[in-house]
Each structure stands twice: as C-alpha cells, then as structure tokens.
Amino acid sequence: MRKLILTLFCTILFSHLRAQQTQRLTQNWEYLKGDLGGIYEAIRPVKAGNPESVPLWENVNLPHCFNATDAVDPDLNYYQGPGWYRSQLTVSNPYQNGRTLLHFEGSGQKTQVYIYDVKVAEHVGGYDEWTADITAAVEAFRKNPLFQKQFKGKIPVEIRCDNSRDLEMIPSDLSDFNIYGGLYRYLNLVYAPQVSAEKVFAHASVDVKGALGQLKIGTRLWNPDGVDTVLVKVEVKDPQGKLVSSWKKELKAFYGTKDLWETTIKNPKLWSTENPNLYTVETSILANGETAVHKEKVGFRNFEFVKKGPFMLNGKRLLLRGTHRHEDHAGVAAAMTEEQIREEMVLMKNMGVNFIRLGHYQQSRIVLELCDSLGILVWEEIPWCRGGLGGESYKNQARTMLTNMVEQHFNHPSIIIWGMGNENDWPGDFSEFDQHKIREFMKELNDLSHRLDPSRKTAIRRCDFCKDIVDVYSPSIWAGWYRGIYTEYKEVSKTEFDKVDHFLHVEWGGDSHAGRHSENPDNALSQVKTGKGADERAGDASLFGGSARVSKDGDWSESYIVNLIDWHLKEQETMPWLTGAAYWPFKDFSTPVRPDNPVPYMNQKGVIERDFTKKEAYYVFQSYWTSEPMVHIYGHSWPVRWGNADEQKMIKVYANLDEVELFLNGKSLGRKKRDSQDFPAAGLRWMVSFNEGKNTIKAVGKKDGKVITDEITQEYQTAKWDKPAKMILEKVSEKEGIAVIRVKILDKNNVLCLDAQNYISFGLTGDGKLIDDQGTARGSRRVQLGNGRAEISIKLNNGKSVASVKADGLPSTFIEL
Helix, strand or coil: CCHHHHHHHCCCCCHHHCCCCCEECCCEEEEEECCCCCCCHHHCCCCCHCCCCCCCCCCCCCCCCCCHHHHHHHHHHHCCCEEEEEECCCCCCCCCCCCCEEEECCCCCCEEEEEEEEEEEEEEECCEEHHHHHEEHHHHHHHCCHHHHCCCCCCEEEEEECCCCCCCCCCCCCCCCCCCCECCCCCCEEECCCCCCEEEEEEECCCCCCCCCEEEEEEEEECCCCEEEEEEEEEEECCCCCCEEEEECCCCCCCEEEEEEEEEEEEECCCCCCCCCEEEEEEEEEEEEEEEEEEEEEEEECEECCCCCCEEEECCCEEEEEEECCCCCCCCEEEEEEEEHHHHHHHHHHCCCCEEEEECCCCCHHHHHHHHHHHCEEEEECCCCCCCCCCHHEEEEEEEHHHHHHCCCCCEEECCEEEECCCCCCCCCCCCCCCHHHHHHHHHHHHHHHHHHCCCEEEEECHHHHHCCCCEEEECCCCCCCEEEEEHHHHHHHHCCCCCEEEECCCCCCCCCCCCCCCCHHHHHHHHHCCCCCCCCCCCCCCCCCCCCCHCCCCCCCHHHHHHHHHHHHHCCCCCCCCCEEECCCEEECCCCCCCCCCCEEEHHHHHHHCCCCCCCHHHHHHEEEEEEECCEEECCEEECCCCCCCCEEEEEECCCEEEEEEEEEEEEEEEEEECCCCHHHEEEEEEECCCCCEEEEEEECCEEEEEEEEEEEEECCCCCCCCCEEEEEEEEECCEEEEEEEEEEECCCEECCCCCEEEEEEECCCCCCEEECCCCCCEEEEEEEEEEEEEEEECCCEEEEEEECCCCCEEEEECC
8 A cells, every 4th residue: 555655646746847947858868678787787987898887778869668669570579678777967956945856758667766876766657647756865966975076966867667567567468559668758857846736637617508617726735845835826818828817825735635716717718629729727836935837728618428329519519530549650669759749640630530549548748738739539548458357456556547647637628538448358367357356446447537537428448248337338349340341330330329328439440551452352341241240359350260351351451441441431421329439540550469460560450650651541531521622542552453454443532522523644534523422432433444554543623713633643454463483672762871672573474463462571781771670561571562562661871782582482582782
C-alpha cells in the first residue's frame, strides 16, 4: 500500500509544470542499452579510451526509444530489458525556496531517477505523466566537492528505464503492439515557486439549449513547506482572449482537492467538432511574494449517447467518424516529436475524422491538446489489454493508471469516454482465467472512473461477459476480414446494437500491403462462409489454419480494402441509429505478434503507412467525410495493370464532387454523378479498354467554379506469365546521396509476374547503408512483393556498394552502386 501511495504521489505532480519556468531536455544525453553493475559505473571519472570507460554509451537526443528500429527488425525479437540515460544539467532555480523538478511526459515502463548516486524517485507505468522532485538532492550535491571538481558546476542525472517482460504489469506482452522502453516522451526541467497548483480541475458544462454555461474550479496545492496562507486568483477568458469572469480570495493552506469557485457564462461559444472554441482558465497562486500561474483550456459542450439511439453533441445528432492511434512511427517507434504528432493529427482531421480512440493507453498531452484544438472527440483508455487478471500489484497499477489518466486529462473538452480495457476476454498470462473475478475488477474500475469524473462515459471493447457493466460497449465486428463478408456489416451491427443500451463500433477494417493491387480483389469472398456473424474469434489474426476468411485467404491488396471501406462508409449513411464507428487504425504500427505479415512485425491495417505515406484508402474516407473539394483516381501506386487485349477494366474515382468527367488517353469517357449508395466508388466508375503499354488517365470535376483534377499514368500488360523464374535488380533513382533500387520477378520468358508475392530479402555490402527497419513496404530489408516488385533505399555515403536480393527458389542477383 505504501508503494501505491508513493506512486500516486509521484504521478499526480504534473499539470502545473507548463505554467512555471520549463525547459525541454532534448540534447546532450547519452544512452546505454543494457544494465550497469551499479550506479557508480555511470558517474565514475574516466577518460575516453581507458579500460574503465566501458560500457560505451552513445549520444542521443530525447525523446528516445530503445526500440526505434528493432521493433520491426525481421530477424530479431525486439529488445525488452533495462537501459540507461545520463546527462549533466545546469540548474539555476530563480525562486527563493522554489522547487526543482523533472517532469516526465511518459517513460517506459519502469523508471528510476538518480542525482549523482542518490535515487530520488521511481515510477511504474509507461504512459502517464509523473514528476520527480530533485530539489533536496540538487542542494545536497552542490555541497559535494565533486560538484565543481568533476562536474564543473553541473548536476549529474542518471535515469534507468526498463521494459522487461513482467506478467504483473499492464499491458500484457500478448498485446498486439510493442511494450516500448525509454524516455520516449518529452522530459522537462521545471522551476516552480514555493507554492503552486499541483492540479486544477476545471469542469465546464452547458445546458441542452447552449444558453448557460457553468464552470466549476477546484485545485490541489503543491505546498511541501506547509506555507500557511495563499492568495488564489482565477480568470476566465473567452476564445478571443476577452476576460469574461474572475475571482480572488485569500485562503488558509489546504490539503487534497478543494472546490474553489463556481461561475456561469451566458451564451458561451460552444465547443464542437466543426468549431472547437476553447476558453482559458488562468489560476494564480500567490505566496510569500511569488506567484505561480497555471493555465488550462476548457470547452463548453454537452453530449449524449441516446439509449438505443444515436450520439448527440450540443443537442444535434453527430455521426462519430473515427479512427485509432498508436504512438509509433518509422525510425523512432514511440519517440515521436511534437512536429510529427501534429502532422499525424492534421492528416487525420484532413481525412474527415471527428472521433478517435487512443489505443490502448494514455497518450501524450500533445495529442489531447491537438484533439481539443482541431475538434476531435476522444475515447482514451488504460492499458488493461489481454492476458487476464493478475494479482494485487497488477490491480494497483490499473487503479493508479486510471486515476492518473482521468486527473491528468480531466479538463480536455475533446474527451467523452474513459476506456476500462480492451479484449479482456483474451486469456494467456495466468493459469487462472476467472470471468467472475474479471467482472468484479471491471466493476471496481468502472465505479472508480465515475467517482473521479461523473461527467464522462465508460466503455470497453470486446469482452461480452462485461458489456453490461460499462456505459458504452463495442463488440468485435470485422465483417469482410476476420469473419464473414463486408456486405453483412449493417445486419451484424444492428444485431449487436440491439443487445446493449449504448453501442459504439470501434475497430473495423483489414490489412493492406502498400503498393499491392488486384484486378479481382473480391475473389476471396467466395470462399468465406456467411450468415454466421462477423465477430473476431481466437486465432483469427493467424495466417495459418482455420476456416476460410479474407484475413488469411485474401490477397491483402489495397484494391480489396478500398472496396471494404467504401461499403462500410456508404452503409453508415443509412444507419440512423448508429452512434458511430472507428476504423482500426489510422497508421500502420509495429507489433511483436505478427512476424509473418508481408512487412514483418507490422499491423498493416492503416490507411497511411508508418512513415505518413498515404495509401489509396485515405482518399476513400476523404470522399465521404470531407467538404474541401477533392478528386482521386484509384491506383497512384499501381504502375502496371494487366488483362486481355480489349478486356474491359474498371477505373474508380473517389471524390466528394457532384459530378466527375473521366479522360483516357485524352478522350472523354463522359461525366458521371456521384451517388454514395451506388457501390463501388459512389457511382464514379468507368469500364474502359486500355491500350497495350502506356495509358494516361485524368479525372476532372468542378465545385463552386473551381476545377479539381487528378491524373495518373499506368502501363497495361497483356502478356501472360508463367511461374517466377528469376529476379532483376535495378537502380531507379538517385538524389542527394540516396539511391532507390527495385527488384522485379520475371518468368522464364522475361515476362513480369504481376501477381508474384514472394518474400525477398535485400542485402548490402560496402560503404552504403540500407534504409531499413522502417516498418514500411519500401523500408524493410525483408518484405513480400507487391505485384511482382519491391523497392528499398540506400544511403550511399559517398562510396561504393554492392546490393543484393535473394528469395527462396530463385537465383540471387546483385547490382553495383
């Protein structure tokens, strides 16, 4: 119990930090993969090259993840274990009797902090924020002769992170995502006055008519010295920065959370997905002549999940058009920069997203702030994901993470749902799997969430024996992928909708290998049994065994996925009872449980690749969900189509325009009107006869007098191919020291095998370096072909190299660079 209280104490000291003097600690860090024999190995004085200089550390910038590349290394299990970081800080706190703090926005998964050789804090949990107060340790070290002699007036800090496998921690290592290690979110050095606001709870609400807003302000002080009296001042400013209400009062020091003030705002400017109006709450704490200022953004909105009905925002029906997000990116894994996070969230909004489920853990404050400002509603959840239910320390971690998540993100108007768990019907970590015990703990978490925040709903996904506990339930419906065919989607959804009071469909879709296309994408559907539901079942993620299903027997082409998505979106327009649905996920992400996928260790269900490259599916969503004029011909990444001479082929155009005209090789094929219920491509499809060889395709539409166009070039191949016989390797481009090479598979007659899906492996020797371990179709040294070809990039390093490619059953081939 004492450990739990200590963890809570460390974890909740977070939100006031931005308002004080804060410095992101991004540079001048060293990292060591593995453990030390003792803390002295990190601080002993030694010159480079001496025997005592081992183990060797590498220079890194923060944020940094242990698993930046090995999470998608096709030849390894990703590293799970300890790692160390060290730096030397210049500490100069401007406040008399102020506090010096290290504020962690997230570190995985167990973290210990040292000042010189003194452990000052530790934390368990990889996704919530927490703070280490280093004030006393810094002052003590200043008195140490080594402060000047060895460290030249700087403060040595050492941090140990550890993502070792641990059954008594959440999330489970059976989860379909990596349990990353490292300082993979921002670390801040913070100077706070003697007294400050540890947390400000600003609860904004509005009546159904939107005429009267209420704002309740509570706070918790950070007052370790026990100062007797403080002056508290609160100012509320509207979205334009105009002061609309204020309050000031001198108070005796208090402990715990105290309700301070309640005010009303007449006719507030409402927060919505279209107009995300944000008010500013500025809380000032004055004590002993120093002032701490804390700012929060809030929004006035009301929402309702109508019983057996749709979702309402500010009194009007809103169809939740959603997706999901993991904190994961090519080349950095979880260590995404603020700029990368912003780019990702803007891509989502530009696709038409108004809702997101954050899978499956508390995410960076940057994400939530962007959801607030962009107008994206949020389901955020704790990482009780798969594996079963552990012992008391396991439960304590879940309770702590739920408390931290709710308190740390309480003020965000974007959040409407707190998630209690995901796939909690999935056993595996413990010999006992007791549904009754899982239900009891789910009830406990559900009650705790409602006590912490009565204003939001609770939810879980895929645990039918707990669906009556939470406010909102999402069953597992994967029509057209793990089970059934996608034309069953509406029927299956209505059946599940009728089983609960509040239904929200999160997770649907399927995998697509970027750059793979098909002339007959729906062939696999003929093998799939229908009428037996579309719920995901145990083993469905496997590519081996079991009954026919598209996930195992389909071609994983972008051509199939755009059809599946197209069908779902057109059906959602005719489901007036539907609250909404969220496509799984927005971006491909790494996972340790899918080593056999076309890009090994990648979940490839995203509508963009792991490096932000858009797949064709992105534009299908845009055509349904956005109003900014757009037109997109399917097949930008499909260089060669195939078939018989004079065979009719379909060209599909995805657009949100009323009418589109198509041109093939300069000749108009006529105009067609868009009708969302005319599947596929909302009626914007043409049957054409391609010329052998090169064909130019152009689509033209208008909106508000503005001409919108898209154009692509595709080859058309009529030559039939035999089985793969050989590979050719060629350099296709070179720019700024980066070469791109491409492998093609040919038959014995040198005809390109356009349906070849062999696994190939690139290699390199010499001065250059493969740009691999990116988790993308063009950034993996081992990858499955798309339409008989694959590419990878090479950093030449101003030298010479020999690149190779090999595949089982085919002669290896080489190219000099």
